[in-house]
Amino acid sequence: MRFILFLTGFGLAVAGGISFIMYFNLLAAGMTWSDYLSFTMRRPECYLFFIGWLLMFFGFIE
Template sequence: MAIRLVAFLTGFGLSILGGVSCIMYLNLLAAGFTIREYIQFILERTECYLLVAGFLMMTVSIYFPTRQ
């Protein structure tokens, strides 16, 4: 139980970091990037993958069956 809670909270933190990074890079649209260039830029940034990793970690911690 405690391991699942720690995994969930770690995943939540990672998803926050990744989400903030993606939102921060939205300023590139105001600088003249197109949506296509923005998405390509996001896919090249490592810190934006934390959003996906965090969601995956939270999903696994919620839905993975525990040993009883």
């Protein structure tokens, strides 16, 4: 069960991390860092990164 929880968390963290990297292109389009952080914190797919880390953490400690 812990391994499944860890793998699920890893997959979600990768998906969320790719979203953060994809949105880095907005910096090249003229956004500032504060605009970038504000934008990414409003995107639901970026929450997958933090949810994934949380699941991986619980996969380790259980």
